[in-house]
Every structure is written in structure tokens, then in C-alpha cells.
Amino acid sequence: MNDVLVGRALVKRFGQTVALGGVDIAVRAGEAVAIMGPSGSGKSTLLHCLAGIMKPDAGEVHLLGQRIDTMGERKRSELRRTRFGFVFQFGQLLPELPAEENVALPLMLGGVPRSQAVRQAREWFGPLGLQTMETRRPGELSGGQAQRVAIARALVSRPAVVFADEPTGALDQRTGHDTMRLLVEATKHNGASLIVVTHDPNVAGWCDRTVEVRDGQLAGVRA
Amino acid sequence: MNLALTWRLLKGGGRRGMLGTWLTLGAVAVSTALLLFAIAANFAFQARADRGAWRNPVPASSGAVAIEASRYDFVRGRAISVVDLAALGKQAPAPPPGLPRFPRPGETWLSPALAELARQLPADQFAARYPHQAGVLGDEALIHPGELVAVVGRAPDDPAMTAARSEDWIVSQAPVRVASLAGAPSQDATNYQALAVVAGVLMVVPLLVFGGAAARLTVARRDQRLAALRLVGATPGQVVGMTVAEAVMVALAGALTGTVAYVLAAPLLARIEMQGGPWFAGDVFPPPWVFAAVLVAVPLLVGLSAVAGLRRVVVSPLGVAKRETPPALRAVRVVALLAALVMFPLLTRGAGVAIIGTALALVFLCVNLVGPWVVGLIGRITAGTARGPARLLAGRRLVDDPRSAWRTVSGVALTGFVAGFIGLLSPAVLDQPPAGPPQLRVLAPAGQVEQVARQARERLRESGLTATVKPDKSLVVATLGGAADDAALDRARTALAGLVPGRTPTTPSDDKRFGDQLLADVRVGTVVVLAVSFLVAIASSGITAMSSVLDRRQTYGLLRLAGTPLELLDRARRAETLIPLTVMGGGAILVGVFCAMPFMIGGMSTAGAVTLAGCVVVGFAGVIGAGALSRPLLRAVTADPAPRPD
Numbered sequence: 032m033n034d035v036l037v038g039r040a041l042v043k044r045f046g047q048t049v050a051l052g053g054v055d056i057a058v059r060a061g062e063a064v065a066i067m068g069p070s071g072s073g074k075s076t077l078l079h080c081l082a083g084i085m086k087p088d089a090g091e092v093h094l095l096g097q098r099i100d101t102m103g104e105r106k107r108s109e110l111r112r113t114r115f116g117f118v119f120q121f122g123q124l125l126p127e128l129p130a131e132e133n134v135a136l137p138l139m140l141g142g143v144p145r146s147q148a149v150r151q152a153r154e155w156f157g158p159l160g161l162q163t164m165e166t167r168r169p170g171e172l173s174g175g176q177a178q179r180v181a182i183a184r185a186l187v188s189r190p191a192v193v194f195a196d197e198p199t200g201a202l203d204q205r206t207g208h209d210t211m212r213l214l215v216e217a218t219k220h221n222g223a224s225l226i227v228v229t230h231d232p233n234v235a236g237w238c239d240r241t242v243e244v245r246d247g248q249l250a251g252v253r254a
Numbered sequence: 255m256n257l258a259l260t261w262r263l264l265k266g267g268g269r270r271g272m273l274g275t276w277l278t279l280g281a282v283a284v285s286t287a288l289l290l291f292a293i294a295a296n297f298a299f300q301a302r303a304d305r306g307a308w309r310n311p312v313p314a315s316s317g318a319v320a321i322e323a324s325r326y327d328f329v330r331g332r333a334i335s336v337v338d339l340a341a342l343g344k345q346a347p348a349p350p351p352g353l354p355r356f357p358r359p360g361e362t363w364l365s366p367a368l369a370e371l372a373r374q375l376p377a378d379q380f381a382a383r384y385p386h387q388a389g390v391l392g393d394e395a396l397i398h399p400g401e402l403v404a405v406v407g408r409a410p411d412d413p414a415m416t417a418a419r420s421e422d423w424i425v426s427q428a429p430v431r432v433a434s435l436a437g438a439p440s441q442d443a444t445n446y447q448a449l450a451v452v453a454g455v456l457m458v459v460p461l462l463v464f465g466g467a468a469a470r471l472t473v474a475r476r477d478q479r480l481a482a483l484r485l486v487g488a489t490p491g492q493v494v495g496m497t498v499a500e501a502v503m504v505a506l507a508g509a510l511t512g513t514v515a516y517v518l519a520a521p522l523l524a525r526i527e528m529q530g531g532p533w534f535a536g537d538v539f540p541p542p543w544v545f546a547a548v549l550v551a552v553p554l555l556v557g558l559s560a561v562a563g564l565r566r567v568v569v570s571p572l573g574v575a576k577r578e579t580p581p582a583l584r585a586v587r588v589v590a591l592l593a594a595l596v597m598f599p600l601l602t603r604g605a606g607v608a609i610i611g612t613a614l615a616l617v618f619l620c621v622n623l624v625g626p627w628v629v630g631l632i633g634r635i636t637a638g639t640a641r642g643p644a645r646l647l648a649g650r651r652l653v654d655d656p657r658s659a660w661r662t663v664s665g666v667a668l669t670g671f672v673a674g675f676i677g678l679l680s681p682a683v684l685d686q687p688p689a690g691p692p693q694l695r696v697l698a699p700a701g702q703v704e705q706v707a708r709q710a711r712e713r714l715r716e717s718g719l720t721a722t723v724k725p726d727k728s729l730v731v732a733t734l735g736g737a738a739d740d741a742a743l744d745r746a747r748t749a750l751a752g753l754v755p756g757r758t759p760t761t762p763s764d765d766k767r768f769g770d771q772l773l774a775d776v777r778v779g780t781v782v783v784l785a786v787s788f789l790v791a792i793a794s795s796g797i798t799a800m801s802s803v804l805d806r807r808q809t810y811g812l813l814r815l816a817g818t819p820l821e822l823l824d825r826a827r828r829a830e831t832l833i834p835l836t837v838m839g840g841g842a843i844l845v846g847v848f849c850a851m852p853f854m855i856g857g858m859s860t861a862g863a864v865t866l867a868g869c870v871v872v873g874f875a876g877v878i879g880a881g882a883l884s885r886p887l888l889r890a891v892t893a894d895p896a897p898r899p900d
Contacts, residue, residue: 084815105819112817123812125647127654132646139643140818 034093035060035224036081036192041090043076043247050076051087052247058192063215063225065235068244075196077244078228082115082194083107095191112140116185116193116223118214120200123181124169130180131156131165137188155183159213175206182214186221193218195227199234211237275504281797282508283515285461286552288786290516291523292457293544298537299450302529303443306397308350309337310440311430318431319347320356321415325426327404327751327758329380329744333530333767334368334402338756340410342431350405350435352395357407361388365396365403378717379744383751398531413755417699426756446529446775453779455611456672457786459618462555464665464794498557505556509549526782528775587627591620595845599852614675617849621671621842625664628841629834630656636833644822648829659834661798665791666873667838672787673869674846692743694732694750696759698725706730710753717749732759780865788872795831796880802827803884807891814892823892824885831881832874839873 036058043051050073058064068074079085081092083099084107092100099110116137117123124133134152139145156165159179169177178198185193198214199207215237218225227238235241243250311322320341327334339357341347346356357363362384364372369390372381381387384404391403408415419426439447488496517539524533594617601613633652640646652659698706703725710732711723719742720735734746743761750759758764803810810823843866 108814108817108819110817111815115817117816119812123816125650125809125813127647127650132650136643137816139646140822145641145646 033060034058035062035095036226037091037093038077038081038087039091039093041077041080041087041092043073043080043085043087049247051080051090053090054244054247054249056081056242056249058224058226060224061219061222062240063218063227063238065238065241066226066228066244067230067232067235067241068250069230072244073247074228074244076247078194078196078226081226082117082192083110112137113188114191116188116190118178118181118185118193118195118198120197124177124184126169129166129168130161130172133169133180134183134187137184141188152183152187155187159183159217173206174202175210178202178206178210179213182210182217186217186223189221190223192224192226195225197229198227199229199231204233207231207234277797277800278501278504279508279511281464281793282505282552282556283511284790284793285464286509286512286548287516287519288512288790289458289461289552290513290540290545290548291786292454292461293548294516294520294523294538294540296447296450296454297540297544298533299443299447301534301537302397303439303447305351305394306443307437307439308395308435309335309427310437310443311427311432312436312438313430314433317433318342320432320435321410321429322432322435323415323419323427323429323756325419325756325758326764327383328747328760328764329371329375329402330740331763332402333764334404336404336406336758338406338408338412338414338429339435340408340412340415342410348435350395352392353405354389357388357405359407359409359412361386361407363387363389363391363405363407365391365401367400368402368404371402375744376741378748379741380748383748393534397529399534400531414752415756417755417757419756426758429756449776449779451611452614453783455615455618456675456783457790459615459622459668461790464790494561497560501560502553502557505553506549508556509552512552513545513549526778528778530771585627587620587623591617591624591845594620595848598849602852614849617845618668618671621668621845622664625660625667625838626656628838629660629663632834632837633659636829644825645829647826648833651826651830652834658798658802659830660838661794663795663831663835663838663877665787665794666835666877667842669784669787669791669869669873670839670842671846671849672783673866674843674848675850692734692738692746692761694734694743694746694759694761695726695729696750696754696757697728698730698754700728703728703730706754710750713749713753714746717745719746719749721746784865784869788869788876791873792876792880795877796883799827799831799881799884800887803887803891810888810892820889820892823888827888828878828881831877835874835877839870843870 034057038054038056041051041054041056042049054073054077056064056077066074066077076085080087080090080100083092083102086100090100091098094110094114099107102110111117124130125136128136131149131152134155135143135145135148138148138151143151153165156162159182161176161179161183164172164176164180169180172180181198185195193214195214199210202210211234214227215225225238227234229235241253243252309324311324320339323338325336325338327336337350339350340359341356346358349356353363364384364387369387372384372387375381384406388407391405393399395405396403406414415429419428520538521535524535524538526532594613598613598617602610629652633649633654633656635649636645637649637653640649696706696710707723707725707730710730711721714721714723714732719738721732723730723732725731732746732750734742738746747759753759813823814820
């Protein structure tokens with residue numbers, strides 16, 4: 032199978048606490064995977080290890096066949112910037128920048144000239160239902176709108192994998208539903224894989240597959 | 255109940271919360287110590303003026319009890335203040351401070367340092383000038399420790415008490431009949447006090463700005479929490495009460511720390527030489543009520559500043575929780591500065607020190623008022639023209655919160671104002687040693703030039719000195735033999751002492767000494783004011799840089815998490831500081847130079863230009879260095895893999 036991201040026997044400890052006790056996971060191209068579990072189960076730690084935010088104590092992480100957990104911080108930073116996209120629960124938009132510049136930021140970080148980066152960023156506003164919101168600042172957007180701007184930002188650099196940590200946690204049910212639909216559709220439309228950490232079965236319902244984590248172990252997989 | 259909750263929240267702020275508290279405490283401590291220094295300097299000059307007053311006689315309209323005259327003598331290149339006293343009645347008048355009794359005719363009283371010198375040097379070089387030493391002067395008679403003073407008792411009809419003296423009030427005082435020896439502070443002492451007031455204003459204004467920044471630092475850390483308190487229904491009064499209580503608690507601790515720091519540093523500060531010497535330990539300790547007033551005023555000011563910073567939260571509970579485009583600052587701020595600049599030369603022309611000081615403080619505050627507006631403007635230009643993310647981020651942040659960006663650089667920019675102002679006012683000391691063999695000159699009374707020249711020749715010959723003595727108009731000029739050293743010069747001074755009653759034979763460098771001394775003191779004063787300003791400025795920019803990292807830790811953390819290199823965040827932070835610093839620092843220097851123009855003595859000096867250039871270099875290096883100090887903090891706060899707002 033054409034696995035994009037593979038984690039093998041991942042172990043992560045925080046002092047005496049074992050957050051991950053040897054987890055194996057593989058995500059295919061274009062696949063949407065939900066990681067579910069109660070609070071403290073290790074699901075966020077798993078996401079951080081897969082995304083190169085954290086180094087696992089043991090085990091391996093491969094992106095498109097290349098091992099990434101042994102890379103230095105600089106390399107992993109570059110990887111996160113170019114090959115991954117992130118959507119969080121809140122606070123990910125820079126309050127000082129208008130929406131379009133927030134979306135253009137990853138491109139500019141990659142060296143794309145500002146005018147071109149902003150032009151490319153604007154192309155995302157229509158499909159995500161954000162027309163006329165380009166110059167608004169995060170404080171002037173609703174929670175759902177801010178989350179859609181964050182989705183545009185996660186996808187603008189055409190990543191291989193998008194990581195979402197409780198992306199609808201701060202939204203009401205209806206807005207959460209719309210946001211998840213847009214996230215899954217836009218990610219698939221771009222050929223990227225999606226890994227969503229959530230404790231909400233409705234959110235997980237949007238994904239192709241759900242992975243259950245309990246006490247740092249995989250507790251089950253549902254298609 | 256608010257106090258208990260405040261204390262609970264202050265303690266429960268966690269490591270980062272406590273770090274912010276410590277930063278505020280440190281900032282207030284530095285401010286308090288330097289504020290005490292600025293105030294103490296004024297009291298110290300006052301103390302010197304009071305102690306020296308007895309040497310500046312006030313003519314009596316009636317009931318004169320004594321005659322007082324003064325002049326300067328010199329030994330080993332140092333000035334000696336010589337006071338001649340003669341009692342008028344049969345009963346000796348009350349003695350001046352530092353003397354146990356009024357000196358009798360013929361006896362001399364020397365200051366401890368001068369008495370020591372008299373013991374060390376051969377009599378024909380010094381002691382013979384002041385025979386019959388009756389005792390040593392107490393410290394109450396001295397302007398500064400180690401000062402060289404001689405008090406000579408004379409009869410009222412002694413030629414020294416009747417002869418005319420130099421017209422220059424700095425060099426000597428003609429004999430004056432006085433009703434008491436209390437005297438009045440001299441013109442010289444009053445001038446120094448005026449300079450101390452100006453220096454005080456220049457130091458206190460940045461301190462107030464710094465103190466205010468420190469207070470708002472507390473609020474910046476707390477605003478989200480306080481907005482949350484408002485959201486759950488705390489009344490504006492409760493929110494204000496809690497903020498003030500927290501700010502005042504921290505400020506009081508800071509003020510106490512600062513006071514202790516000042517007391518510990520005072521012996522070192524007393525070593526700074528001014529008017530030819532260091533200070534008595536008591537001079538640099540202002541009266542206890544000053545300490546008490548500072549300990550009350552500093553926490554009060556910090557509390558008020560905190561209230562001002564809280565206005566937005568109190569007005570709207572959502573004001574801080576929701577980030578919106580802040581209203582642009584009004585250009586009327588610029589009008590205020592321009593108006594102040596137009597008024598400055600008009601206000602200060604021939605005005606008293608109080609008015610000059612006030613006008614200076616006004617311009618200073620206007621620069622501070624214009625700062626945020628200019629920073630906002632620079633931000634818009636930077637963001638508009640930015641190509642890369644670092645400049646874009648920096649520009650947008652400047653637009654977003656110009657006041658906080660200004661806080662980071664205001665200290666250094668305002669020091670630029672000080673540097674610009676005093677850079678022009680510190681002309682170079684013309685300290686070239688006179689060429690050729692040493693010369694002693696003394697003004698002879700009218701018609702006696704030849705006679706005085708003859709006597710001078712005899713006296714020098716009797717002392718075994720080779721010298722050519724020639725009259726030059728009304729002056730008698732004794733040129734010593736080519737190989738004459740300090741010892742020979744002092745022998746010649748001793749030989750010629752009392753040649754013309756009431757006049758001291760002087761070398762050309764003796765005559766220049768008082769001008770040189772004043773310029774040297776202005777230079778020391780400049781260095782002290784600049785050192786204090788820079789200390790404040792750099793500490794201030796360091797603290798604001800750290801608090802800005804703490805305030806934005808969530809944003810920084812998420813940016814790092816999304817793959818933004820730490821260097822880029824650092825570059826944006828640097829640009830955010832250095833761009834406004836360059837514009838505002840340069841602008842403030844120009845404003846300072848403009849304000850100094852009405853008081854300029856001659857052209858701009860090399861020393862002034864060097865001081866100014868030095869300030870620019872130290873300022874930039876200091877701000878960059880202070881910013882770099884917060885880099886580990888940036889690394890630490892961004893190392894957290896899952897930043898959550900707290």
C-alpha cells in the first residue's frame with residue numbers, strides 16, 4: 032500500500048508516566064484518520080510524535096519512506112513548514128495579521144515573494160466560503176470563519192499530511208459540522224492525508240478510519 | 255476580600271507568572287534607586303552650598319562684628335580657598351562653622367588635608383605662607399572632604415583687610431564688614447544647584463516612563479485573566495481594586511529593594527568627583543522624609559499607571575479577550591510636540607532655571623507622546639513595503655500595538671534626547687599645558703609696579719631661586735628658570751606670598767583653573783546623567799522584551815510548532831525594536847539638539863560629538879544585547895509542544 036506516514040513501535044515517556052507504549056500506525060495517501068480516546072490517553076502525544084513536534088523515546092516515524100524522527104530540530108522545522116499543515120482548536124492565527132496574510136505566511140516562510148504568496152492565499156477564500164473576509168483580522172472573524180482561515184493556511188503550501196488537534200472543540204455543533212466537512216473535503220481535494228485528534232464521535236465520523244488510543248496503546252481500529 | 259484573592263492569584267501565577275512579577279519588581283527597584291539618586295544629588299549640592307555659605311559674606315548694613323575677605327592660593331597645582339577674618343569689636347564674634355573660636359590676628363587654621371600637606375612639604379614650599387597654625391578646621395567648614403582651606407586671623411587694619419582685591423568674584427571676595435559669619439550660598443554654588451535640577455529632570459522623566467512601563471507590564475500579563483473576571487461578573491471597581499492591589503504590592507517590594515540598593519551604593523556614589531572633590535557620606539543621603547515620600551509615591555504612581563493600563567478591560571470585558579484593530583492614534587500628538595518646540599526658545603529666553611526645567615520636561619513628555627504615533631506610522635510603512643515574513647510580522651505588530659513597541663525603545667530614544675541636549679552643552683576642556691618656563695604674575699597697586707618688582711626680585715633671590723622679574727603694565731611677572739619644577743614653583747609662590755596684600759601670585763593655568771573645573775564638572779555631570787539614562791533605557795528595553803515574549807508565548811509557540819524557524823521569530827523581534835529605535839532615537843537626538851541650541855556656548859565640541867556618537871553606539875548595542883537576553887526565554891516558551899492559553 033502507498034503509506035504516506037508510518038509510525039512504528041512508538042514509545043514516549045514523561046517521567047514515570049508512559050504516554051505511548053509502543054504504538055504502530057500507518058496513514059495512506061488521501062486517507063482521513065481520526066485518533067480518538069479519553070483525556071490523557073496519549074492521542075495528542077501520538078500526533079506530536081507523528082508530526083515531528085516531539086521526538087519519540089523509541090520507535091520510528093517515516094514520511095514517504097524517509098525516516099523523520101532522527102532528524103535535527105532544524106530539519107524537522109522545515110519539514111513541518113513544507114510537508115505538513117496544522118489546524119488547532121484555537122489561537123493559531125496571528126492576531127496582528129489580516130486573514131489573507133495569515134494564510135500567506137507559510138508560503139512566505141518558504142521564500143515565496145509576498146505579492147505572489149498573498150495572491151495564492153486569496154484563491155482559498157472563495158472555495159472555503161470566506162469571500163470578502165480577506166482583509167479582516169482574526170478578532171473580527173467568527174469562530175467558524177477563523178477555523179476556515181486556519182484550514183486555508185494548513186493547505187496553502189500543498190502539504191502531504193494535515194494534522195488537526197480538536198479542530199471543532201471551540202465551535203458549536205452546527206459550525207463544527209460545517210468546518211469538519213470543509214476540512215475533509217478540502218484536504219482530499221488536494222490529495223493530502225488528514226489526521227484528526229478528537230474525543231467527539233461526530234468528528235471522527237467524517238474520517239475514513241478511526242484509531243482508538245487508551246493508556247498509550249492502540250485499543251482498536253474502526254473503518 | 256479582594257486583597258486575599260489578589261494575593262492568591264499573585265502566588266498562584268505559576269513559574270511564568272512569578273517571572274513577570276519578578277521583572278516588575280526589578281524594574282521598580284531600579285527606578286526607585288535611580289530616583290533616589292536624582293533626588294539625593296539635589297540635596298547633596300544644597301548641603302555643599304550651605305556648608306560653603308560662610309565663605310561668601312553678606313555685607314552688613316549695621317552692627318558689623320567682623321571683616322571677611324577671601325581669595326585662592328595654590329600648592330602643587332591644587333587650589334586653596336583662603337579666608338581672611340578680622341574681629342571688629344573687643345569681644346570676639348561667633349566663629350564660622352568648623353572653628354572652635356574666632357581666629358586671633360596672626361594665627362591660621364588649616365583644613366585636615368591642607369594641614370597634612372603642610373607637614374609633608376618643606377616649609378619653604380608651603381608652610382611658611384601660613385605660619386602660626388592654631389588648629390585644624392572641622393568638616394562643617396568644608397565643601398567636600400579633602401578640600402584645601404586656610405583661615406587666617408588678622409587685625410582689622412591689616413593691609414590684607416583694607417587693600418583692593420581682584421574684581422572677579424570667583425577668584426576672590428574683597429573685604430566686607432559682616433554682622434555674622436552665616437553668609438549666603440555663593441553664585442557658583444547656586445549655579446551648580448541649577449545644573450543639578452536640570453540633570454534631575456533629565457533623569458526623572460525616563461524613570462517615570464520606565465516605572466509606568468513596569469506597571470503596565472503587570473497589567474499586560476493579567477489582562478486576559480482580569481477580562482475573564484469581568485466576564486464572570488466582577489465589578490469594574492473590584493477589577494481595578496485587584497489590579498491596583500497587585501501592582502502596589504509588587505511596587506512596594508520593588509521600592510524597598512531599590513532603597514536598600516541605593517543605601518548600599520551610596521558610598522560608591524560619594525566618590526564621584528565634582529567641584530574638585532568627592533562627597534561626604536551624609537551628603538548623598540537625603541533626609542529620612544525623602545525616603546518615606548519615595549516609598550509612598552513610587553507604589554502610588556505604579557498603581558495609577560496600572561489603572562490607566564486597565565481602562566480597556568474595564569470599559570469592555572471583551573476588549574482584551576477579542577483582538578480587534580485598535581483605533582489609530584491621533585496626529586494631534588505631533589501638533590503637541592511641534593507646539594512645544596516652537597514655544598521652547600520663546601519660553602526659555604532669559605528665563606529662570608525653574609521655567610527652563612519645566613519647558614525641558616514638557617518637550618521630553620511630548621517626545622514620549624509622539625513616540626507611539628510615529629511607531630504606528632513606521633509600522634504601516636514597514637508592513638506595506640515588507641517582502642519577507644520577518645519584516646511583515648514586525649510591521650504588523652508595530653501597527654497592532656504601537657504603545658508597547660514604543661515602550662521597548664522609549665528609554666533609549668529619550669536618552670537620545672538627553673544625549674542630544676547635553677552633547678551640545680559639553681564643550682571640550684582646553685587643557686593644553688602652557689608652553690615655556692613657569693610664570694607667576696601678580697597685579698601691583700597703581701604706581702607701585704617698579705617697587706613690587708624690586709621686592710619680588712629680592713624675595714626670590716633670598717630663596718635661592720633663579721628668576722627674571724619684569725613689570726608688564728600693572729602686572730609684575732616673575733619667570734622662573736628653565737628647569738623649574740613643581741617644588742621650585744611652590745617655593746616661588748611661598749617667597750612671593752603677601753607681596754601684594756590680598757592678592758595671590760598666579761600662573762596662567764591657575765587663572766584658567768575655575769573655567770576648566772566648571773567644564774570638567776559639566777563633563778562628569780553629562781556622563782553621570784547619560785549613564786543613569788542608559789541604565790534605565792537598557793533595563794527597560796530588556797524587561798519589555800521579556801514581557802513581550804511572555805505576552806505572545808502562545809503565538810510564538812504555535813508559529814514554531816508550524817515550522818517557523820526560531821531565527822525568523824528573533825529577526826522579526828529585532829526588526830520590531832530596531833526600526834522604531836532608529837527613527838525615534840534619531841528624531842529624539844535632533845529634538846534634544848534643537849532644545850540645547852538656545853544655551854549653546856560656542857560651536858559644537860568634539861567631546862560633545864564623541865559623547866553623542868558613543869551614546870548612539872551604546873544605545874543600539876544595549877538594546878540588541880537586552881533583546882538577546884530574552885532569546886533563551888523565547889526558546890523556552892516555544893519549546894512547549896502544545897501551547898495553551900492560560
